[in-house]
Amino acid sequence: MSFIFFRNSRHLRNCLVIGANVRLLGIYSDKFISSQCIVSPLSTYCEVARRLPETITRFSLKEPKISYQYSDTIHLYQDKKHGGGTIDQTATILVLDLGTTGVNSKKDQITEIAIRDLKGGPDSTFHTLVNPELPLKNHKTNQILTKSNVPRYFCLMLLKWVKSRRMDSKLVLLVAHNGHCFDFPFLVRAFEQNGNQIPNDWLLLDSLPFARQLRHPDGTKLEKGNHKLNDLVTFCNVVPEGSAHKAMADVNALCFVLQHMTFVLKLTITDLIKRSFTPSRYL
DNA sequence: TGCCAGGCCCTCTTTAGGGCCTT
Numbered sequence: 001m002s003f004i005f006f007r008n009s010r011h012l013r014n015c016l017v018i019g020a021n022v023r024l025l026g027i028y029s030d031k032f033i034s035s036q037c038i039v040s041p042l043s044t045y046c047e048v049a050r051r052l053p054e055t056i057t058r059f060s061l062k063e064p065k066i067s068y069q070y071s072d073t074i075h076l077y078q079d080k081k082h083g084g085g086t087i088d089q090t091a092t093i094l095v096l097d098l099g100t101t102g103v104n105s106k107k108d109q110i111t112e113i114a115i116r117d118l119k120g121g122p123d124s125t126f127h128t129l130v131n132p133e134l135p136l137k138n139h140k141t142n143q144i145l146t147k148s149n150v151p152r153y154f155c156l157m158l159l160k161w162v163k164s165r166r167m168d169s170k171l172v173l174l175v176a177h178n179g180h181c182f183d184f185p186f187l188v189r190a191f192e193q194n195g196n197q198i199p200n201d202w203l204l205l206d207s208l209p210f211a212r213q214l215r216h217p218d219g220t221k222l223e224k225g226n227h228k229l230n231d232l233v234t235f236c237n238v239v240p241e242g243s244a245h246k247a248m249a250d251v252n253a254l255c256f257v258l259q260h261m262t263f264v265l266k267l268t269i270t271d272l273i274k275r276s277f278t279p280s281r282y283l
Numbered sequence: 284t285g286c287c288a289g290g291c292c293c294t295c296t297t298t299a300g301g302g303c304c305t306t
Contacts, residue, residue, distance in 0.1 A: 097305095100305085102287065103287060103288060103289090103304090103305060104287060104288050104289090104306095105288070108288095108306075177304080178290095178304045180289095180291080181288080181290050181291075182288090182289090182305035182306075185288090185289085208303090208304065224292090224302075225302080225304095227304070228303085229304090
């Protein structure tokens with residue numbers, strides 16, 4: 001089997017995952033570039049990482065992936081003088097991050113969802129890939145993930161998990177960075193598509209406005225363009241866990257950034273609830 | 284590298300434009 005194509009032979013070669021001996025002939029910048037690669041069925045992450053170029057990582061998941069793991073408790077700022085309370089007393093606070101195929105919530109799809117309950121403990125994180133027919137692509141790490149045995153729907157599982165994390169009838173507060181313009185519209189639409197609805201007593205909170213309130217020690221604002229989650233990780237001296245731009249790693253980063261912001265800005269849980277909004281905003 | 288969507292913020296100027304932020 002052979003291919004003749006323009007511009008980028010490496011790209012096509014990297015798209016092949018089925019066992020076959022493949023000879024590639026590429027034309028690029030008026031020069032002929034030929035290469036040969038032997039592509040075998042992929043079994044483990046390590047094996048694939050060893051075979052493929054460093055800039056591309058591709059692997060197959062063999063296990064159904066709904067991951068529930070232990071995490072430590074994240075304590076937010078409490079001001080008892082002004083009515084602040086502990087997490088246990090006021091709300092179940094869940095930090096969220098989504099992976100998607102793009103930034104258009106009307107056209108693109110969710111490919112990954114990660115959530116962490118700040119209360120911590122066993123099974124305090126929820127992580128899964130979704131929509132197995134869609135490639136998971138991160139434009140910054142150039143990672144492509146071929147998914148198998150991945151659930152198409154996650155809403156019922158998420159509802160069940162949140163119910164298990166919820167204390168009594170306390171509020172549920174979902175927090176995401178730039179969630180108002182990105183994560184929350186995607187999440188609301190995903191629930192709609194599955195014939196579900198986000199419960200009315202789930203509140204949504206965008207952490208980006210708080211990031212814009214942060215100040216340097218000399219009182220000056222953070223420079224424009226420095227409110228990205230990665231920038232906040234540096235500003236807040238947070239030690240990131242895991243690789244950047246992966247959903248659960250970003251969730252963990254935002255947990256500590258949120259913690260830092262509540263202390264610096266003296267934001268109580270009550271303040272966070274006051275700044276939150278309901279899912280009906282997107283209906 | 285820039286585009287994609289869209290709400291917010293900032294600047295310069297008012298009802299406009301550009302940039303940020305998320306994948």
